[in-house]
Amino acid sequence: MNELQAALLTALKLVVAGDAGLIEIVLLSLRVSLTAVILAALIGMPLGALVALKQFPGRGGVVTLLNSLMGLPPVVVGLMVYLLLSRAGPLGEYGLLFTPNAMIIAQTLLVLPIIAALTRQTVSDLNHEFQDQLRSYRVSTWNAALTLLWEGRFSLFTAVLAGFGRASAEVGAVMIVGGNINHVTRTMTTAIALETSKGDLPLALGLGFVLVGIVIMVNALVFSVQRLESRA
Numbered sequence: 001m002n003e004l005q006a007a008l009l010t011a012l013k014l015v016v017a018g019d020a021g022l023i024e025i026v027l028l029s030l031r032v033s034l035t036a037v038i039l040a041a042l043i044g045m046p047l048g049a050l051v052a053l054k055q056f057p058g059r060g061g062v063v064t065l066l067n068s069l070m071g072l073p074p075v076v077v078g079l080m081v082y083l084l085l086s087r088a089g090p091l092g093e094y095g096l097l098f099t100p101n102a103m104i105i106a107q108t109l110l111v112l113p114i115i116a117a118l119t120r121q122t123v124s125d126l127n128h129e130f131q132d133q134l135r136s137y138r139v140s141t142w143n144a145a146l147t148l149l150w151e152g153r154f155s156l157f158t159a160v161l162a163g164f165g166r167a168s169a170e171v172g173a174v175m176i177v178g179g180n181i182n183h184v185t186r187t188m189t190t191a192i193a194l195e196t197s198k199g200d201l202p203l204a205l206g207l208g209f210v211l212v213g214i215v216i217m218v219n220a221l222v223f224s225v226q227r228l229e230s231r232a
């Protein structure tokens with residue numbers, strides 16, 4: 001058995017046996033990413049819906065900005081959050097840098113434009129379909145937004161899953177603001193990068209297996225939601 005085969009076998013054993021160190025890293029990664037996605041959805045969905053429904057000066061620029069921010073480089077987000085949370089930054093007094101909260105902030109900023117932009121597009125498309133009915137009932141902008149958000153719930157859930165996929169696979173921003181501190185801020189992606197550089201392939205491969213499994217599950221959920229939407 002060569003070195004690679006031995007590393008693969010050891011990695012599978014770590015995953016199957018539920019190695020404590022591996023589980024700790026996975027749970028922290030899920031907690032950070034899920035919290036960030038929930039926060040981004042709570043902010044991004046109402047924001048995207050209101051941008052889709054309200055007419056205001058500079059609306060085209062806002063739409064362009066939201067679409068552009070979907071491709072925002074993670075390392076730039078990490079740098080921005082680092083500057084905000086560092087001791088010399090405006091939020092330095094709260095001591096958030098190199099904590100899970102800092103990683104949540106960074107991932108929220110990464111996912112927020114994705115959810116907001118996709119929500120705006122979904123609500124805008126639905127508004128073209130239902131605007132006559134909404135006007136006839138004299139529905140307020142806020143109630144119209146809530147109605148269209150519900151009507152587009154399947155597409156919006158897909159957007160949330162896309163945001164989670166982006167957050168769970170991100171490495172640059174969380175490395176900068178989290179510091180990859182063992183037992184504190186070490187996530188799957190940062191641990192894979194570190195362990196690979198150290199030559200600890202079994203742990204890196206084990207975490208890679210789990211991360212790929214999560215990505216597959218997310219894509220399976222997206223496919224299932226799309227099928228439900230087509231049936232509905």
